[in-house]
Amino acid sequence: MNHSGETAARRLSFMTPLLLLVLFFVLCCGVLSCVFIRSAAISREAEIYNASVTLCRSEAERFRAGASEGEWLRFDAALSPCTAEESVYTLRVERTAAETPAGTVETAVLSAGATGAEPVYSLTVTAYRPSED
């Protein structure tokens, strides 16, 4: 008479270990997925930092050569100059100058980072410009 109840109980006891196994598997997959996502974030952070250092170093050389212009410079993913709409990285140049007895010492503070985010790298570069006379 209680045949259907016994069958259901038998099925439950049969499926429980399998369900627990699948649940454990899903939990492990979730944890490992978080690890992979965190790794991707760290890689992206390193990529942005490397690009910022490269852009600052390049602009520092241009500044010393006297070829640096503008305050906001924008670059695409290939570190080529581009428009604001296409920019992936942004470099800001803040210039100051101090007179010396024989010329001018110009200083530029370069700060770079991903567009729309805070700068992650900053570089201060100095260049001496002798006076003509």
Next chain:
Amino acid sequence: MGGKRFRTGSVSVLFAVIMLCVAVLAALTVSTATADRRTARRYGEYVQRLTECQNEGQRWLAEADAYLRGAGELPAGTQQNGSEISTEITDGNMTLTIRLAAEGEAYEITAWSLESQWQPEEERWSLWHK
């Protein structure tokens, strides 16, 4: 009597092997990503030291130019040998050597050389320990 019992042993082994492989991959991924970030930061520090050394050189150049034009004194740490004035600027393991050939009030930069000395890291563990 009882029905055929479903064996979970083989499924458990399969799941365990899959989890182990994916866990190893995840560990390698994290390790690689953190190594990339560490390398990037070291490169940034290197560029900072390099630029600061160059900046010191530019400031020295301003003082040396003022000295040659008679508008200042010989900068500190400068050697003068006849018409040649030179200096060495050291920042950590980097050394910037600058030499100017003075021609009256004008000058020509004859050397602007930046060298860095390699300093081996402290040996923490050596496989072939002597």
